[in-house]
Each structure stands twice: as structure tokens, then as C-alpha cells.
Amino acid sequence: MTAFVSALDLFSIGIGPSSSHTVGPMRAARAFAERLADDGILDRVTRVTCSLYGSLGATGLGHGTPDAVIAGLAGLRPDDCDPDEVRGAWTRLSDDGAEVRVAGRHAVTMTQGDLSLEPRTRLPGHPNAMTLHGWGADDALPLAEETYYSVGGGFIRREGDAVHESEALRHPLPYDTADELLALCEEHGVSLCDVARSNEVAVHGAEGIDAGLDAIWAAMAVCVERGLATEGTLPGGLGVKRRAPEVRRRLEEYDRDEHVRDTSTEWLHAFALAVNEENASGGRVVTAPTNGAAGIIPAVGHYYLRFVPGADAAGIRRYLLTAAAIASLVKKNASISGAEGGCQAEVGSACAMAAGALCAVLGGTPRQIENAAEIAMEHHLGLTCDPVAGLVQVPCIERNAIASSTAVSAARLALHGDGTHLVSLDTVIETMRQTGLDMMTKYKETSEGGLAVNVIEC
Ligand code: SF4
Structure with missing residues (x-):
């Protein structure tokens, strides 16, 4: 199957703080509710239970997974819900129970105990697994049972579902690896972005993909703006203060006197802080390729618009398409899920996407773009x-x-070369995959190792 993943799926507009632990479970719970309705059994359901396994069980509370499940069961969607409605959806149930309107219409009573966190249970399909049951009059036998995997970036897979090939067949320029992608560029004399665009146009049409990319960038820009303007302390009890507004104010002061310093790198940091602080507060965020790593693509895109002469909206479309093409390679051949590959799969992937994409809009050749992505991931x-x-x-x-x-x-280092380099992007992606497999489970989104056990929580 081709590696191609549409930018419109990869960059999905959702809510924080996690694509795999918030957006994915919300989509899974909503899909389960819809199945109950489609199968004609919704009206017989008196209760729904959900077991969160593996990494979802280990860090689900901090990531708002139970709230996301209840909101998804109620029919809310990550892309257009009010984040305030999601926050606390599970907490509000209490032990006495409260009404949840499954699929937005069928009322059942649920308690907090209907969701269980089971970090020690790891299903073979993926470290982020959840099983939902719909119960009727008979407590011994559920009316429906489904297991879903939240496989990273907000994507979900239902246990037993076949991988669909039909969509892939519609891509005129299919590729599985970076080498194949580069070969396509050379064979057709086009850029990496052109390959991505041809595949997108075949699925969405030219107007559809442009409108979709513009909507994604608009959502990213709103997120940056909100993050730069919002003061306060992040939720969750750690007492982490939002820093982006303060950094913004200081940089604006520096910029008033243009001789003070070059602030481009500090603005870059401010843009990223803004997005990730929005994400940590459960706000509206675009997965890129995940929520935890959502700041990098918008930050580098804003850096491009603000500090690169000649930057424009058309460049941002090329930037997003190139980034998505690189993410497709990682998703197909390794992973973009922290629970599967550690942070190298999230932040490492986002960094590779942004590096290659910036290199592209700075005029890099396909081989320089591949080099930039490889350097970033390595x-x-x-x-x-x-x-x-x-x-x-x-x-x-x-x-x-x-x-x-x-x-x-x-990106800038790669532009100094001619694209020739020793370690290929394919090699580094495969190395990331193997490293993820070798990594101890406690370092893969379980909060059982590293900083999580060495920082004293107040
Ligand atoms: S450490 Fe990295 S992978 Fe883990 S939650 Fe944070 S950003 Fe995501």
C-alpha cells in the first residue's frame, strides 16, 4: 500500500492535550456510538463501559482521555466541539451517575466507574487500546463490544477492520519510501511538493485541497495568536505558567529598536510555546503530526512568513504539502505515536517534517529536502x-x-550541500523504528520513567 496520507487527514483540527490520548479516543467513542445506532441497538443500551489499556490507562488521566471518551460517546467531534464541553465531561459524572446522551440522543446513566484505567493490560494491536461495551438488560452479555486502537496523530483503527486499498489506488504517484519519492521527482522533473499535490488533487480536487490547506493554516494561526495572548497557569496541578505572552511582549519591545538584536529565533520559540501552551490547556489545536508535537509546524511556518523575504500564502501550501509527504513516510515505515516509538516518533517526526518543508520553501531541491528531514530526525x-x-x-x-x-x-545546513549525504532518510526512519522497538516501555508515554519519576510533583 502506498505511504501517501493526505495532508487533510494528517493535519486534523482537534483539541488538546493529546492526539493519541484525547482526539483518537474521542473519535473511537463516537464511532462506537454511531455503530450502536447503525446496528439498530442504541435504544436497548442502558449503560456503556470503556476500558483504557496500556498507555491510555497509564497517562489517560493527565491527557484528558476519560473526558474525551464521554464527549465522543455523546456525539461530539474533536474538530468542531467546544473544548469547554469536553473538559470535565467525565468528572461531572461522579460516582452517583449522570445522564449521557449516547450519539447525541439516547440517554443512559453512567458513573465515573464505567471507565476503567488498566495500564498493565497491553493488547497486541497497539499500546493505545480501548474496549467499549454497550450493555442492555442482560448484565452478563453485552449487546456490543468493540476494540479500537489510537495509533497516533488522532488516527484510529478498529480491531478486525481491513486496511482499505481503494483510496490508495487513486493516487497517481504512489511511493512507499523516500527513495521512491525522490525517483518520482526525478522521473517527472517535479518537486516533492508537486508529487504530494498530484496525489491530493486526485482525491480532493484542486479547489478542495487548496481550501483544506488554507483552513488548516488558518486554524494553526489562530492557535498561535491565542497562545501568544493568553496568560495564566496551565491546568493539571503542576503549576506551569504560560510563557508565550511574556516572551511576545519582550520581543515586541526589542523589535521596536531594530538594532537591539536579531529576534527571529526567539520568535520561533514563542510561536511554538504558544501552540503547546494552548494544547496543554485543552484548546483548539491542529495535529502536526500529533498534538504533543503540534507546535513545530506552525512555529516554523510563522518563522517563514515573518522572516523569509518573499514568503506568501502559496508558500505555506507548499510547506504543508511537503511536511505531509515526509510524515507519510514516517507513518508508513515507522510510527508517529509516542506510545509506540517514544518522543523521537512525535517531536522527531515533526522536526523532520518542518525541516524538509522549510527547505522546500527556501528553494531546496528534492534531495536537499530529503537531507534536511534526515538531519532533523537523526x-x-x-x-x-x-x-x-x-x-x-x-x-x-x-x-x-x-x-x-x-x-x-x-533546513539551512542541508541547503549548503547538494543533497548528497551518507545516511538516507529511509535509513534514519528505519533506525527510528528499531530504536522504538528496543526502547523500554516505561519510556513510551507511560510516565513510569525518566523525568516523570525524577521530578517531584508539588
Ligand atoms: S514527551 Fe514527546 S511524545 Fe511524550 S507526550 Fe511529550 S511531546 Fe508527546
Whole structure:
């Protein structure tokens, strides 16, 4: 099957703090509710239970997974819901129970205990697994049972579902690896972005893909703006203060006197902090390719618009298409899920996407773009996921700022070469996959190792 994943699926507009632990479970719960309705059994359901396994069980509380499940069961969608409606949806149930309107219409009574966190149970399909049951009059036999996997970036897979090939067959320029992608560019004399665009147009049409990309960028821009303007302390109990507004104010002061300093790198950091602080507060965020790593693509895109002469909206479309093409390679041949591959799969992937995409809009050749993405990922190999208190705050927020700088450095370094280099992007993606397999489970979004056990929670 071709590696191609549409930018419109990859960059999905959702809510924080996690694509795999918030957006994915919300979509899975909603899909389950719809199945109950489609199968004609919704009206007989008196109760729904949900078991969150593996990483979903380990860090689900900090990531708002139970709230997301209840909101999804109630029919809410990550892309257009009010984040305030999701926050606290599970907490409000209490032990006495409260009404949940499954699929938005059928009332059942649920308690907090109807959701169970089972971190020690790991299903073979994926570390992020959840099983939902719909119960009727007979307590011994559920009316319906489904298992879903939240496989990273908000994508879900239902146990037993076949992988659909039909969509892939519609792509005129299919590729599985970076080598194949480069060969397509050479064979047709086109850019990497052109390959991605041809595949997108075949599925969405020219107007559809342009409108979709513009909507994605608009959502990213709103997120940056909101993050730069919103003061306060992030939820969750760690007492982490939002830093983006303060950094913004200081940089605006520096910029008033243009001789003070070059602020481009600091703005880059501010953009990333803004997005990840929005994400940590459960706000509206675009997965890129995940929520935990959502700051890097918008930050580098804003850096491009603000500091690169001649940058424009058409460049941002090319930037997003190139980034999505790189993400497709990682998703197909390794993973974009922190629970599967550690943070190298999230922040490392986002950094590679941004580096290659920036290189593209700075005029890089396909081989230079491939080189930039490779440099960015190579220096994230082995990066673990160990969020303190299971919250997507420490180290995640700063990590996005630093990775944004790495992406810019990787793009600029690659532009100094001719694209010839020793380690290929395919090799580094495969190395990331193997490193993820070798990584101990405690470093893969369980909060059982690393910073998560060495930082004292107040
Ligand atoms: S440490 Fe990395 S992979 Fe883990 S939650 Fe934070 S950003 Fe995501």
C-alpha cells in the first residue's frame, strides 16, 4: 500500500492535550456510538463501559482521555466541539451517575466507574487500546463490544477492520519510501511538493485541497495568536505558567529598536510555546503530526512568513504539502505515536517534517529536502517520552521550541550541500523504528520513567 496520507487527514483540527490520548479516543467513542445506532441497538443500551489499556490507562488521566471518551460517546467531534464541553465531561459524572446522551440522543446513566484505567493490560494491536461495551438488560452479555486502537496523530483503527486499498489506488504517484519519492521527482522533473499535490488533487480536487490547506493554516494561526495572548497557569496541578505572552511582549519591545538584536529565533520559540501552551490547556489545536508535537509546524511556518523575504500564502501550501509527504513516510515505515516509538516518533517526526518543508520553501531541491528531514530526525533518535504527571507540559512544551530551532538549522545546513549525504532518510526512519522497538516501555508515554519519576510533583 502506498505511504501517501493526505495532508487533510494528517493535519486534523482537534483539541488538546493529546492526539493519541484525547482526539483518537474521542473519535473511537463516537464511532462506537454511531455503530450502536447503525446496528439498530442504541435504544436497548442502558449503560456503556470503556476500558483504557496500556498507555491510555497509564497517562489517560493527565491527557484528558476519560473526558474525551464521554464527549465522543455523546456525539461530539474533536474538530468542531467546544473544548469547554469536553473538559470535565467525565468528572461531572461522579460516582452517583449522570445522564449521557449516547450519539447525541439516547440517554443512559453512567458513573465515573464505567471507565476503567488498566495500564498493565497491553493488547497486541497497539499500546493505545480501548474496549467499549454497550450493555442492555442482560448484565452478563453485552449487546456490543468493540476494540479500537489510537495509533497516533488522532488516527484510529478498529480491531478486525481491513486496511482499505481503494483510496490508495487513486493516487497517481504512489511511493512507499523516500527513495521512491525522490525517483518520482526525478522521473517527472517535479518537486516533492508537486508529487504530494498530484496525489491530493486526485482525491480532493484542486479547489478542495487548496481550501483544506488554507483552513488548516488558518486554524494553526489562530492557535498561535491565542497562545501568544493568553496568560495564566496551565491546568493539571503542576503549576506551569504560560510563557508565550511574556516572551511576545519582550520581543515586541526589542523589535521596536531594530538594532537591539536579531529576534527571529526567539520568535520561533514563542510561536511554538504558544501552540503547546494552548494544547496543554485543552484548546483548539491542529495535529502536526500529533498534538504533543503540534507546535513545530506552525512555529516554523510563522518563522517563514515573518522572516523569509518573499514568503506568501502559496508558500505555506507548499510547506504543508511537503511536511505531509515526509510524515507519510514516517507513518508508513515507522510510527508517529509516542506510545509506540517514544518522543523521537512525535517531536522527531515533526522536526523532520518542518525541516524538509522549510527547505522546500527556501528553494531546496528534492534531495536537499530529503537531507534536511534526515538531519532533523537523526538528531532525535532515542528521544524518550516521559511527561511529568502524565501531562503534555514538561518536557513537551519546551521540547517543541527547541525542535523548531533544530528544524530551521537542519533546513539551512542541508541547503549548503547538494543533497548528497551518507545516511538516507529511509535509513534514519528505519533506525527510528528499531530504536522504538528496543526502547523500554516505561519510556513510551507511560510516565513510569525518566523525568516523570525524577521530578517531584508539588
Ligand atoms: S514527551 Fe514527546 S511524545 Fe511524550 S507526550 Fe511529550 S511531546 Fe508527546
